[in-house]
Amino acid sequence: MSMLSWYVIAAVCLLSGDVLTSDSELSELSVQLKHGGSLIGTTLKSYSGRQIRTFLGIPYAKPPVGELRFKSPVPFPPWQGVRNATEDGSQCFQMGFLNPLGPPEGSEDCLTLNVYTPPLYRIPKEGLPVMVNIHGGGWLGGSNDHRFFSPSYILDEDVILVSINYRVGVLGFLSTETLDCPGNFGLKDQVEALRWVKEYISEFGGNKNSVTIFGASAGGASVSHLLQSKTANGLFHRAIPQSGNILNPWSQPLHKGEAPRRTLKLAEMLNCSNEEKNWKDIAGCLKNLDASVLVSKTNSLTDWNGYPYFIFQPTLEPSHPEAFIDERPRDVDWNSQDIPILIGMTSGEGIMSTAALLSSDEILKEVKRDVSNKFPLMLGYDHFDKDKQKDITDELEKFYLKNGHSYDKNNHKNFTDMFTDSLFLAGFDEYLKKRLSSKAAPTYVYIFDMKVDNSVSQIVGGGDTYYGVAHGDDIQFLFPFYEFFGKKSELKGNSLVMKNALVEMLVNFASYGNPTPHGSRFEKWEPATKYPWNYVRMGVIDDEGFHVFKNEENYASDRFDFWRTLQPHVEH
The missing domain is CATH 3.40.50.1820 (Alpha/Beta hydrolase fold, catalytic domain)
Incomplete structure (x- = not known):
C-alpha cells in the first residue's frame, strides 16, 4: 500500500475517533478487497x-x-481508493x-x-x-x-x-x-x-x-x-x-x-x-x-x-x-435441504401477541365480544369464507377455551397457547415432520424455557407483569439488544451461564455442524432422527433445578394432533 494510502486511512480513523499509533494497528483495520478498493474499519x-x-x-x-x-x-460496483467503514448504514x-x-x-x-x-x-x-x-x-x-x-x-x-x-x-x-x-x-x-x-x-x-x-x-x-x-x-x-x-x-x-x-x-x-x-x-x-x-x-x-x-x-x-x-x-422436494440445521423456538412464542391484548382491558373485552371476526384476523385464517372461518373458530374454542372466555392476565396459558400453536408451533412441527421424513442431514431441535430479565413479554405488555418465555427471549442471550432500549441488566448467575453456553454451542454448530462435538464440555445434544422429534429443553423458568439443557421427547403431542386435523393455513 502506498504512503499516500496510509495517510488517507489514518485521517479517516482520526476523524472517526479511533487513534492509531502504529503500522500494525493500521493493518488490523484495513482490508483490501480483490476488486482493488479498500475498507478502513474501527x-x-x-x-x-x-x-x-x-x-x-x-x-x-x-x-x-x-x-x-x-x-x-x-451488485454494488467496485470502487477505487479507501472507503470509510466506521458507521452503520x-x-x-x-x-x-x-x-x-x-x-x-x-x-x-x-x-x-x-x-x-x-x-x-x-x-x-x-x-x-x-x-x-x-x-x-x-x-x-x-x-x-x-x-x-x-x-x-x-x-x-x-x-x-x-x-x-x-x-x-x-x-x-x-x-x-x-x-x-x-x-x-x-x-x-x-x-x-x-x-x-x-x-x-x-x-x-x-x-x-x-x-x-x-x-x-x-x-x-x-x-x-x-x-x-x-x-x-x-x-x-x-x-x-x-x-x-x-x-x-x-x-x-x-x-x-x-x-x-x-x-x-x-x-x-x-x-x-x-x-x-x-x-x-x-x-x-x-x-x-x-x-x-x-x-x-x-x-x-x-x-x-x-x-x-x-x-x-x-x-x-x-x-x-x-x-x-x-x-x-x-x-x-425437501431433499435439497441436505445440510445440518439447528432449529428452535421458545415455550411461549404467542406471548408476543397476547401480552398486548391481556394488558388492555378494553381491547380484551372487544376480542371476547367478537371472536368470530377477531380470531380469524389474528390467527391467520381470514382468507376463508365466513362459514369456514366459523367452523375453525368453533374448533379452537372447544380445544383451548373449554371454560369459555374467562382468560385474563392472571389466567392466560390456554389463550396464549392458541396463539403460540397457530402462529409458530403447528408450522414448527409440520416443518420437522417433513424434513425428518426426507432423511436429511443432522437436525438439532430446542425449546427455550428460561426466564430472562427484560423479557419481551414485559416490553410488549408495557408493564411489570411477566407472562412467560416469549418470542425473542432466547435471542437476548446472543445479542444484548435490551441496551438499545436504554435498559441495563447485568448478566450474572444462571443467566451468565446460559449466555456463555448458548453462544458456545451455536459457534460449535457453525464450526462443526454439531453443537456438542467430541470434546465439548456439555453432555451430548441428541439430534432428531425421526418423527415424533426429540429435542432439548433449554433452561428453566426459575433458578430451581437449573440446567443448560436436557434431552427430552414428546413435546405437546396433543396440540400437534389437533392442528394436523384442523389445517387452517394449508392451501386447499
Missing part, C-alpha cells in the same frame, strides 16, 4: 474485553431507487419500532452489511467459520444496527460475524403476482448479500466454505426460505432458523390473490389504480412516488388494532429466472 469490545475488528455499512448492492425499486438487487425505510405512528424512518439506500472479526493474530491461515445473521422484524422493520445486534457476546468466540440489511415492508415485499412486480425483493437482497460473503469474506479472515446463516422471527423464516430457494444453492453450509420457518402462516407465501388485492388497495389510496387493473401502469405509478409516502400508508392497510400484522410477506412468483419462490413450500 474497533469494538466483546463482553469479556476482547478486541473486535469492526467494518460497518459496507454496500453489497446498488441503492434500489428509481428504476431499481421493485427490482432484484444489483441506514436502516431500510420502515415505520419506527418505538414510534409506529410517527413518520417513516430510514432510507432506500440501505443495502449494506457489517463484518466483525477477532484480531488478526487469532485468525488461522484457513480462515474462521462465518456466521451470517438475518434480522427479524415481521417483514416490516428491523436492521443490522451494531447497537441492537451487538457482536459483543458472539465475538467472545473465534468466529466471523456478518449482519445484513434487506428491504422490508412495501419496498421489500409488494407484489402483483405478475412480472411487473413479482415480490420477495427483501429475500433476494439476502441472496445478494450471501453472494458478497462468498466473494469477499476470505479477505476479512473468513472461511467461505464454512458459512452458517442464522436468525430469529422473520430472520428465522428467512433462513428456512433460503434453505428452500434454488437461488441460494451453494451460498451457505449450515443453518439456524429460530422462532420462525417457511410453514408458519405469516411466513409461507400469501394465499393466491391476496398480495395483488393488498397492492390494489394501496394503489387506490395513492391514486395509482386504474379500471383495467393494468399492473404495469400501477407498479410504474407506485415506483414514482416518494418512498416515505408509500411506507407511511402501511398502517392504513390493517383492519383492526394493527391486524393483519403481516401486510407484506413472501409471495409465490410467476416462474422467471430471478424468482426466489415459484413453488409452494409444501409441494417441493
